Amino acid sequence: MALPQDFKAMVVSETAEKNFVREIKRRALSDLPAGELIIEVKYSSLNYKDALSASGNKGVTRKYPHTPGIDAAGVVVDSTTKTIAVGEVVIVTGFDLGMNTPGGFGQYISIPSGWAVKPPPGLSLRDSMAYGTAGLTAALCVLRLLAGGLNKEQGEVLVTGATGGVGSVAVGIFARLGFDVIAATGKTNEEAYLKQLGAKGMISREEANDTSGRPLQKPRWAGVVDTVGGNILATALKTAKYAGLIAACGNAMSADLNTNVYPFILRGVSLLGVDSVEVPARARNMAWQKLAGEWRLDLSGDLITECSLDELNPKIDQILQGGMRGRVVVDLNK
Numbered sequence: 001m002a003l004p005q006d007f008k009a010m011v012v013s014e015t016a017e018k019n020f021v022r023e024i025k026r027r028a029l030s031d032l033p034a035g036e037l038i039i040e041v042k043y044s045s046l047n048y049k050d051a052l053s054a055s056g057n058k059g060v061t062r063k064y065p066h067t068p069g070i071d072a073a074g075v076v077v078d079s080t081t082k083t084i085a086v087g088e089v090v091i092v093t094g095f096d097l098g099m100n101t102p103g104g105f106g107q108y109i110s111i112p113s114g115w116a117v118k119p120p121p122g123l124s125l126r127d128s129m130a131y132g133t134a135g136l137t138a139a140l141c142v143l144r145l146l147a148g149g150l151n152k153e154q155g156e157v158l159v160t161g162a163t164g165g166v167g168s169v170a171v172g173i174f175a176r177l178g179f180d181v182i183a184a185t186g187k188t189n190e191e192a193y194l195k196q197l198g199a200k201g202m203i204s205r206e207e208a209n210d211t212s213g214r215p216l217q218k219p220r221w222a223g224v225v226d227t228v229g230g231n232i233l234a235t236a237l238k239t240a241k242y243a244g245l246i247a248a249c250g251n252a253m254s255a256d257l258n259t260n261v262y263p264f265i266l267r268g269v270s271l272l273g274v275d276s277v278e279v280p281a282r283a284r285n286m287a288w289q290k291l292a293g294e295w296r297l298d299l300s301g302d303l304i305t306e307c308s309l310d311e312l313n314p315k316i317d318q319i320l321q322g323g324m325r326g327r328v329v330v331d332l333n334k
């Protein structure tokens with residue numbers, strides 16, 4: 001297959017004044033690292049981590065200039081492995097993509113074959129990126145809670161950061177499974193959106209953020225998907241029911257967790273960590289299969305905003321400010 005010499009990509013550069021600028025530029029294909037697969041990216045998506053990379057967060061991306069994009073879905077155009085052939089479609093999320101390896105905000109990526117997943121039947125490239133890392137993470141959280149024994153008879157479940165990418169998909173999956181799901185959000189004006197996703201109720205971010213100083217509060221949640229960390233995660237621990245299960249996957253509020261042992265030793269609460277970046281293939285594939293089948297959400301409605309690479313810049317600022325609703329799919333063909 002004839003490959004182009006260069007391609008369109010977002011390039012984030014560091015200026016002499018230590019500012020970071022984002023531009024849409026042509027990048028040479030020869031600039032990409034050596035890899036087993038070269039993929040023509042058809043769709044990518046915007047995650048919180050991309051916004052960190054695109055704004056100079058050195059905890060995510062050490063060296064600039066850099067092309068962010070931790071998600072990519074596209075067609076293999078060059079392969080040195082027997083397991084994936086030229087012409088096959090693949091999904092790539094996590095590992096080092098978009099961190100220190102040029103990512104999905106460019107029309108081509110070059111990666112080790114172990115990073116690629118073949119999409120389950122029925123999941124288009126566009127829909128795989130409608131979920132993206134955020135959707136995969138939400139599915140991994142729910143899988144972890146169900147594996148721990150959570151079921152809908154045990155009572156209400158809470159999702160924090162509910163209008164965000166991970167939060168929205170988690171609300172949708174829980175609703176699809178018949179749980180009574182309560183959405184905790186800073187955007188209380190988005191009640192209609194959350195109800196449409198299937199939330200039974202909503203609480204404000206303030207209500208989810210207990211500042212009383214009490215070691216425990218009235219128990220309410222059988223399960224929690226927490227995407228924000230900080231005192232909201234500490235509050236979820238204090239308000240979990242006996243044997244409650246809490247999946248922690250994010251730090252949009254804070255990476256700190258100041259808590260005490262009482263939820264664990266008096267209520268038998270479990271705190272479960274969820275990572276989507278290095279998650280082994282078995283769990284990764286199972287999550288994609290659930291998202292494509294049994295847990296499939298309506299990916300045509302309000303959950304998704306689509307944009308081109310040229311339209312992405314303001315959306316990066318919006319997600320950094322906690323102002324994004326749902327998921328943003330980036331169409332690299334436009």
Ligand SMILES: NC(=O)c1ccc[n+]([C@@H]2O[C@H](COP(=O)([O-])OP(=O)(O)OC[C@H]3O[C@@H](n4cnc5c(N)ncnc54)[C@H](OP(=O)(O)O)[C@@H]3O)[C@@H](O)[C@H]2O)c1
Nearest residue numbers: 048161162163164165166185186250251252253275276322
């Ligand atoms: N463990 C993993 O593998 C993994 C994978 C993906 C994402 N993550 C993490 O999960 C988190 C969510 O990612 P995302 O892509 O869904 O981001 P997102 O779309 O920006 O959603 C985050 C949501 O958190 C809430 N929020 C933002 N700032 C907050 C603050 N200061 N205090 C309390 N709530 C706040 C907002 O929702 P409301 O306005 O509705 O409250 C926001 O929409 C991020 O921390 C991300 O790094 C982890």
